[in-house]
Amino acid sequence: MIKEIQLRVSLPEEEQDPDLTRRAALHLGEDVSNINGIVVLRKSIDARKKIVVFNYKIAVYINEPLPQESEYKFDYQDVSKASKVHIIGFGPAGMYAALRCMELGYKPVVYERGKDVQKRRRDIKAINQDHVVDEDSNYCFGEGGAGTYSDGKLYTRSLKRGDVRRIFENLVFHGATNEILVDAHPHIGTNKLPKIIQRIRETILQYGGEIHFETRVTDFILRNDAITSLILNDQDEVAVNKVILATGHSARDIFELLHRKKVTIEAKSFAMGVRVEHPQHIIDSIQYSCDGERSELLPAASYSLVQQIKGRGVYSFCMCPGGFIVPAATQSGEVVVNGMSPSRRNNKFANSGIVVEINADTDLKSFEKHGALAGLEFQKNLEQLSFTAGGKSQTAPAQRLTDFVDGKLSDTLNETSYQPGLHSAPLHSLLPKLIGSRLRKGFAAFGHKMHGYNTNEANIVGVESRTSSPVKIPRTETLEHPQIKNLYPCGEGGGYAGGIVSAAMDGERCAEAAVGGL
Structure with missing residues (x-):
């Protein structure tokens, strides 16, 4: 017999006893000797309350052999002479x-x-x-x-x-x-x-x-x-x-x-904005309600944020816990940033795109002469602006987060994972109003949703412009x-x-x- 069950295990319980087979036996009222094994079908973390909980969906094999191989087969054929x-x-x-x-x-x-x-x-x-x-x-x-x-x-x-x-x-x-x-x-x-x-x-x-x-x-x-x-x-x-x-x-x-x-x-609607980078420990402390280091059982914390500002969505995109900001330009004369993480997500920074929806029908009037390529030209324009503001290299224009929200130039910048380096620039005034004003209000709102998020220990880095095709x-x-x-x-x-x-x-x-x- 195979039974699928849901288990909720608190972090203290997981630290004390991680044996899911024993927990499954207790949940089902079965003798543990009758369980040949379990297969974890899904695992997630619920950190909405102070006590973090692991949610498991598992298949319990009671007097039933465990599956030996995947039901999926990939039958590749010799196609050297095929159409x-x-x-x-x-x-x-x-x-x-x-x-x-x-x-x-x-x-x-x-x-x-x-x-x-x-x-x-x-x-x-x-x-x-x-x-x-x-x-x-x-x-x-x-x-x-x-x-x-x-x-x-x-x-x-x-x-x-x-x-x-x-x-x-x-x-x-x-x-x-x-x-x-x-x-x-x-x-x-x-x-x-x-x-x-x-x-x-x-x-x-x-x-x-x-x-x-x-x-x-x-x-x-x-x-x-x-x-x-x-x-x-x-x-x-x-x-x-x-x-x-x-x-x-x-x-x-x-x-x-x-x-x-x-x-x-x-022309297609898309999104553009900046990449924000926090020390990972700040995001961990907010999401896991921990004052010191997070438990070894917990991954680097992530987040997902969205706020409607003046009829447009402002939201996090491609959030990279324990990650790096990287230069994603595809031509000389432009600066584009993106994010990535190693498998262990063990870098000391967390970064995420924070972007604003761009409506292809209403937001690109000054580029409408380009027809279906209006959004593409808008992208190019902002990436070239970022190149100039960063010092005409892959050095990226940046600002401390609360300085950006308050509309003032940063005298100094925080340490960063972005290898080409950062250059202080007034992104609050350089970004088109369509994007900049909404980002400033969006970051302020995010600070209320995640207390401690809106901090000058974070940098914002420009520009995040390749979220999707325009x-x-x-x-x-x-x-x-x-x-x-x-x-x-x-x-x-x-x-x-x-x-x-x-x-x-x-x-x-x-x-x-x-x-x-x-």
């Missing part, structure tokens, strides 16, 4: 599209503008230490996309878009720990993701797929309202049948190419572009995902749609 599906981009959407193609018996041919994870490290080091941006290999572009050098956050609300468990199981199949199958807010960590992504690459190559790094798609050849070939690196032409476009939210050249060729794209590439119910046959916009770059898991699920769906028409 081809061309995939542009090798982030989560492109990777999972390629893997799904192979399961369905089709050969994925992937073009990725950036480098593999090993070579990519050198370019990331260059932007951090030398302030040199390689426009094809950086924190956004390269094997694994923007997700490779991130926290590897796997939490998603997109439960209706596909089989979330299948995405997680495939990551475990390629080397992730089983913990991601259990944690309510799973993550892998930037130190472990590259190896997993390398294994995904090896799987694709092993079964006959192709991956071409440092290969940028620079043009599409369209005939009779269909995509018929790709131009690679401005010189080589490759005939195509089905194309999955999975280039990510920062591939501005692709948006501009589509716009130039009069392929329908649309452009949507439309598609029909069959996931094909409504104007261009055989073109399947996919993932974050198409406007159909908002993170690793949702992008991966969309990649699988696009693969299924593409091969269904072959």
Whole structure:
């Protein structure tokens, strides 16, 4: 017999006796000798009250053998001589599209503008230490996309878009720990993701797929309202049948190419703001109601905040406990910041994007001459402003948090995890009023929700501008572009995902749609 039960265990109880099998026996009134084992299905932490509680959902195997292997099987076929599906981009959407193609018996041919994870490290080091941006290999572009050098956050609300468990199981199949199958807010960590992504690459190559790094798609050849070939690196032409476009939210050249060729794209609402960085112990003390160090059983605390200010949402985005702020620019002359965490989340800082909703219909009037690219141009403008305010390098403009709220320049700044360094700047006046005034009110409100959050021990760093694509590439119910046959916009770059898991699920769906028409 297998019984699923819920257990609530307080932190003091967990510290004293972590044996869940014994607790399950007591809960069910069973002799512990009858229990062959348990499987933790879900684990979360409830820190809303002073006593922190662990919530467990577990399957108890009573006189029943434990399962020996996952019910998910990934049956990759030799596709070396199979029909081809061309995939542009090798982030989560492109990777999972390629893997799904192979399961369905089709050969994925992937073009990725950036480098593999090993070579990519050198370019990331260059932007951090030398302030040199390689426009094809950086924190956004390269094997694994923007997700490779991130926290590897796997939490998603997109439960209706596909089989979330299948995405997680495939990551475990390629080397992730089983913990991601259990944690309510799973993550892998930037130190472990590259190896997993390398294994995904090896799987694709092993079964006959192709991956071409440092290969940028620079043009599409369209005939009779269909995509018929790709131009690679401005010189080589490759005939195509089905194309999955999975280039990510920062591939501005692709948006501009589509716009130039009069392929329908649309302006899309998105969000922009800053990244705020606190000492992790401050967030721990607020969330766990602890005066000293948190218990070893508790992870670095996170938070999720939202406030409506003047008809716009101001909210936390991509919160990274125990993490780092990183330079995410994709071109020279711009400063963009993002966040990431290692698997242990053991850095002494916590950071999060705090962003403001930008309505594509009402907030971009001064950029409307750019049509569907209005949001993209608005992004560029703010990133270039950040570059200038930071000192015309990857040094980022920054301000102490309460100074920003009070509208005064910071004489000094706090220590930071941002490796290129910070430069004091009056972000309260530099940011467009649409963003700056709402952020100031939003931070003040957050200080009331989390007492101690609004502190001058925190820095705000500009700018957080790549939360999602400002452009949507439309598609029909069959996931094909409504104007261009055989073109399947996919993932974050198409406007159909908002993170690793949702992008991966969309990649699988696009693969299924593409091969269904072959």
